[in-house]
Amino acid sequence: MRFQSSIRLPLLWAALASSAVALGDDKPGERALQSKGLTKVGTAFVIEDEKPVLVKFKEARSAFNAIAAMGDQRLTHEELALQGQQLNQRRSELQDQYNLINQQIAAGGATPAFPMVPGAGGGGYDPTGFPGVPTVSPMVAERERLREAITQVAVEQSTLNNQSPQPKDTAKLDASMKKADESFKTTLADLRKQVDEVKKKYTDLGADEAVKKPLAEAKAVNSRLHLGPSDALVAAIKELDKAEQRFLGKRTPVSATSTAAKKKAKGRK
Numbered sequence: 001m002r003f004q005s006s007i008r009l010p011l012l013w014a015a016l017a018s019s020a021v022a023l024g025d026d027k028p029g030e031r032a033l034q035s036k037g038l039t040k041v042g043t044a045f046v047i048e049d050e051k052p053v054l055v056k057f058k059e060a061r062s063a064f065n066a067i068a069a070m071g072d073q074r075l076t077h078e079e080l081a082l083q084g085q086q087l088n089q090r091r092s093e094l095q096d097q098y099n100l101i102n103q104q105i106a107a108g109g110a111t112p113a114f115p116m117v118p119g120a121g122g123g124g125y126d127p128t129g130f131p132g133v134p135t136v137s138p139m140v141a142e143r144e145r146l147r148e149a150i151t152q153v154a155v156e157q158s159t160l161n162n163q164s165p166q167p168k169d170t171a172k173l174d175a176s177m178k179k180a181d182e183s184f185k186t187t188l189a190d191l192r193k194q195v196d197e198v199k200k201k202y203t204d205l206g207a208d209e210a211v212k213k214p215l216a217e218a219k220a221v222n223s224r225l226h227l228g229p230s231d232a233l234v235a236a237i238k239e240l241d242k243a244e245q246r247f248l249g250k251r252t253p254v255s256a257t258s259t260a261a262k263k264k265a266k267g268r269k
Contacts, residue, residue, distance in 0.1 A: 029214030046228035057236040080164040091153045098146040
């Protein structure tokens with residue numbers, strides 16, 4: 001029995017010492033803040049209500065990325081359509097030139113570049129001294145050039161048509177974009193409501209003496225500690241402000257402090 005007691009006693013002292021260290025490690029104010037539902041994340045004491053808001057922000061980012069991808073796809077549709085219009089215009093211009101020169105040739109305008117001179121064998125020769133080699137009318141040569149150009153444009157049109165979406169595909173994409181845009185606007189409105197609720201809770205906690213005192217104690221040890229929102233939520237709120245400006249036409253409120261600073265800077269000039 002004495003042997004067992006001699007073993008248990010050191011273990012008991014070790015347990016008590018461990019508890020004392022744990023109590024000593026409890027930083028000033030943090031336990032009281034935890035009792036108010038605040039958890040330290042980085043340098044901020046945050047509430048649990050931040051979590052669902054940040055999850056909603058993640059979903060909103062995914063929705064925005066999907067809208068951006070559809071926007072890129074729609075832009076590709078427009079670029080292909082523009083290329084098609086340019087090729088159509090180019091082919092029409094070439095065809096007009098071809099028809100005109102054809103009319104001129106039919107009217108007797110296909111005059112040889114050099115007069116044909118009868119040769120010994122009944123053929124012709126040009127002034128370069130090569131008997132039997134007839135010359136080609138510049139108008140006929142130009143007509144052949146135009147014919148080749150039209151053929152080349154037709155090949156490009158065929159390739160583009162194979163790459164281009166059908167009108168029904170573009171219409172379907174436009175409908176999807178409209179639906180996604182409306183859904184995203186609803187998401188932004190819901191997010192703003194959630195953010196405002198969280199910010200109000202922080203405002204109420206900041207005015208609570210049961211929070212102010214332990215927070216002051218914690219800041220006395222580490223001046224960087226503060227009441228939420230967390231850095232992640234602050235960054236997300238900035239994204240929300242920009243998204244509201246773009247999709248809802250909202251303007252970011254200008255604080256009185258920044259307005260006064262601008263007026264002061266303007267007065268110095």
